[in-house]
Amino acid sequence: xxxxxxxxxxxxxxxxxxxxxxxxxxxxxxxxxxxxxxxxxxxxxxxxxxxxxxxxxxxxxxxxxxxxxxxxxxxxxxxxxxxxxxxxxxxxxxxxxxxxxxxxxxxxxxxxxxxxxxxxxxxxxxxxxxxxxxxxxxxxxxxxxxxxxxxxxxxxxxxxxxxxxxxxxxxxxxxxxxxxxxxxxxxxxxxxxxx
Numbered sequence: 348x349x350x351x352x353x354x355x356x357x358x359x360x361x362x363x364x365x366x367x368x369x370x371x372x373x374x375x376x377x378x379x380x381x382x383x384x385x386x387x388x389x390x391x392x393x394x395x396x397x398x399x400x401x402x403x404x405x406x407x408x409x410x411x412x413x414x415x416x417x418x419x420x421x422x423x424x425x426x427x428x429x430x431x432x433x434x435x436x437x438x439x440x441x442x443x444x445x446x447x448x449x450x451x452x453x454x455x456x457x458x459x460x461x462x463x464x465x466x467x468x469x470x471x472x473x474x475x476x477x478x479x480x481x482x483x484x485x486x487x488x489x490x491x492x493x494x495x496x497x498x499x500x501x502x503x504x505x506x507x508x509x510x511x512x513x514x515x516x517x518x519x520x521x522x523x524x525x526x527x528x529x530x531x532x533x534x535x536x537x538x539x540x541x542x
Contacts, residue, residue: 349374349375351537351540351541352375352376352536352537352540353376354416354540355416355417355418355540356378356414356416356417356418357370357375357376357377357378357417357418357420357536358377358378358379358380358409358413358417358418358419358420359377359378359379359380359420360379360380360382360405360406360408360409360419360420360421361379361381361420361421361422362379362381363498363526365504365506365525365526365527366422366526366527367379369522369525369526369527369529370420370527372529373529373532373533375536377420380409380419382408384401384404384405384408385404386401386423388400388401388404393427393430394425394427394455394457394474395457395459395472395474397423397425397432397457397459398423398424398425398457398458398459398472399459399461399470399472400459401423401425401459402421402422402423402459402460402461402470403421403459403461403468403470405421405422405423405461406419406421406461406462406463406468407463409463413463413464413465414465415464415465415466417464417465418462418463418464418536418539418540419461419462419463419464420460420461420462420463420532420536421460421461421463422458422459422460422461422526422527423458423459424456424457424458424459424500424523424526425456425457425458425459425500426445426449426454426455426456426457426500426501427454427455427456427457428448428449428452428454428455428501429448429452431448433445433448433449433454433500433501433502434500435497435498435499435500435502436496436497436502437497439491441502442491442496442497442502443487443488443491445496445501445502446482446487446490446491446496446502446503446509447482447487449477449479449501449503450479450480450481450482450487450513451479451480451481451482452478452479453476453477453478453479453516454476454477454479454501455474455475455476455477456474456475456477456500456501456523456524457472457473457474457475458472458473458523458526458527458528459471459472460472460473460527460528460531460532460535462535462536462539464539467539467542469535469539471531471535473519473520473523473528473531474519474523475517475518475519475520475521475523475524476516476517476518476519477505477514477516477517477518477524478514478515478516478517479509479513479514479515480513480514480515482509482513486509486512486513489508490503490507490508490509493508494507494508494509504525505517505521505524505525506525510524
């Protein structure tokens, strides 16, 4: 099956080292297109609608810039908690505020993915519910000061200290929380190529 993938030039449009590593773990050969994207979206969108909108908008920037055998993969992950989006933190205090919101709470990690070629486009999403034990202020400060919450929606990486120490339950794909629903992406990409 992986031989079929090799007939195509797969382009991952993401700066995320976690997404790049997951594609490598799937055995895919790909190139990376690192761009800055406008991550604004209409105010009326909620939860998975935001992730799908942003993934699709990122893919559209490749219109008229790809060849017949190119497949572009774009993705956007949002964290949804108490009917509110928790974006990437803009400051230390913002990161602390976000982590307080998920402390002792269940939130949803939603990744929207878009597969885009000259002839077609497919979007899908994956949602994972994540429950964190309560964190005290010293634990929040420890994480913010010793890890890198600023490039992550929800201000945390599940694979880092905070996930190991505080995550008590996951319902859905672990890899989705890391950055890409890898198993679903593999299936969707296979169908996209064969379809």
